[in-house]
Amino acid sequence: MSSVAPFPGPQKDPSAANRAAPPPDAAQPRLRDPRLDFYRGIAMFIILAAHIPGNRWTGWIPARFGFSDATEIFVFCSGMASAIAFGGSFARQGWWLGTARVAFRCWQVFWAHIGLFFFLAMSLAAIDLHGGFEKSYVNSLNLGHFFKDPMPQIVGIFTLTYVPNYFDILPMYLVVLMMMPLMMGLEKVGLWAVATVSVLIWLTANPYMIGLGPNGISFPAEPWSDREWFFNPLGWQLLFFTGFAFMKGWLPKPPVSRTLIILAAGFLIFSAPFGSGKVLGWVEAWNMDLAETIRPTWKTTAEWREKTDFGLLRYAHFLSLAYLGWVAAGTGGKRLIASGQSAGARIWAVLLQLITKVGQQSLAVFVFSMALARFIGFALDQTDRAVMTTAFANLIGFFLIIGCAYGAAWFKSQPWRAKK
Template identity: 65%
Template sequence: MTSLSPEAACAASRPAATIAAAPVSTTRDLRLDVARGIAMFIILIAHIPNNPWTSWIPARFGFSDATEIFVFCSGMASAIAFGGSFERKGWAIGTARVAFRCWQVYWAHVCLFFFVAMTMAAIDTYAGVDKSYVNALNLGRFFSDPMPQIVGLFTLTYVPNYFDILPMYLVILALMPLVMALARVSPGAAMAGCAILWAVANLGLLPLSAEPWSDRQWFFNPFGWQLLFFTGFAFMRGWLPPPPRQAWIAWAAAAFLVLGAPFGSWKVFTWINDAWPQLGAAIRPSWPVTSELRFKTEFGLLRYIHFLSIAYLAWYWAGVGGTRLSALYDRRIGHILLTIITRVGQQSLAVFVFSMALARLIGFAFDQLGRSGFVVTAGNLMGAALLVLTAYTASWFKSQPWRSKRT
């Protein structure tokens, strides 16, 4: 769903045609922004409670899901946004810029938590509902004993499951100065360090506590997931060469996705188990989805291979320099759709935070109105439209129109 090659870049408003390959990309890539935009829509659908549309998101058909798209593309975007600062201004200034971004992500996480907690408390208090929306998010202990939980929230030792992606992203960003320091030795040393850290995390040696009253860990361990982030980072910085464009590799990736579906997809496994119970019984003992939670927490190897297979197919389809995607952009309908998706991808942090809050409210609306086909379709489409509005609003504010000269 994204590019593994930085050889062509595009301006934010209009993709370039084919551009000569460069070892380091410093401008936005249409393929990157489209992939991030698609991920934002999938994340909204996935987080609406009891949303029938979640039956058709990528997570229902394989090991990886929209989280991988978000993390990988964030690595590529960070290579563009921050990598140049380390080269132009030095390690200290590059680290300062990363620290400023960490500060932004940290407060986005805190504000998202308090806004969602407030809205759920307001529904429980004033909406006259039969169930507790606070308890549905497992926030009962926060409201019954708030003082230690507030301390835990601000120190990231209390990370409820619904609020786990931004803390992961925050810690991964904080690792960037270390990776850039290793890259001064050699890019190979930087990637080797990432691989070693991932292996140590998968041995269960780097757990992060998610709550003080139990042994529950962070749902996304950043020391495992950083491998995917810095893979995207390395491709965009030119540390890793683009893969060869070969049809047999594309067929092998497609075969892995198809043949691995019964083992990585709850939906596919259920279909097989219902149609052929004996085959389902044979698959179940080796079915990774039913194994340890660490398969997702520490970012297991099968998730990595599965995502890279999808990414290769998307990159292969997009053509050299993204020419096929650019051709779609040149068509009227394609131009409109890709412009909207690209804008959402360019404002991914603002859109993500808004979507996490919006998803709970859409779920509440579904509970009140029912989940008929019309209600579900209208709710999902209205949610998508609001994401687009958020992206354009964030882009407008970032442009600082009040500083432009009067014409």
């Protein structure tokens, strides 16, 4: 992150020389890192496509080509954004006020989760009640238990002991945010303490790493079964705090090295059949002998690539992908800053602006897109889901989340408070 100070012009007022200079630590306007908002924006588009039921485009999202997917981008970038938004509060205002700011954000995320659940539950119930469709849209999200016995499920929604699969990422994000005061307190002991505790917490979700069996600590997702949260915050906090550490300066910037580029790209390419059933299917079509060699390993690495507890292979895969993204963006993200007057440069500038705006308003866009995806899926159910129809539906969805981002930014700017 860089800061921008105003350039001092000629001193026309003689008294200006006698004015007190601002303190060296005075707040200065800061430029957002373009890499953070760009890649988080990309994740938002992928997340929308991934959650549209029966979407042809989901066959080409990152999850189909390796261990990690857009969820890792979202969590990692959220950690980086939290270092900017909250890390400074801890440094400037102290631990208690920093914790208070985190608590306020947790409050916002909690109500975003509650609002999303009840809005979608109501919307799907309205479709089932008045649509006359053979398909039950309530059951498509496995909400039958909620409507059959709502009293305990309402309590469960508010206490996070009932977390339906579609509504699982915000509770995970909420719990990870609640760990931030702990990590900021440990910073005073030493960065080694932060790293040690984060790894130990991750190991409670992934005990197989130290030979303690396959079952780690998890959070119950519903009272009538032993299903756990689909995203275990004890595992995913490792990725969040990795992003936090890079942006906070706890971890050094990775060097741009041809050797590291080759290693990262090689890992992504050669691990693809082991992390993706889609790629393994391609290998089977190409070479059955090679596929038969890969398949036993693909089965035995299930714990290492598990999404729920954030297995180690997912971590390694994402770090490799993130490193290549870091290199591709250039120093300071210079390749993500549009320049030039050619038609191609102007188009690139517009795309950068739109993607970046979506990344800047990630919480609002995420909540909106999760609801929007179900409505787009409903609309597609009324069609033949042809290639062009699906493409049109996805593009309309992209257009709407861009509109959501600009709308959220407008409301946050509070234009009604501007002085005339």
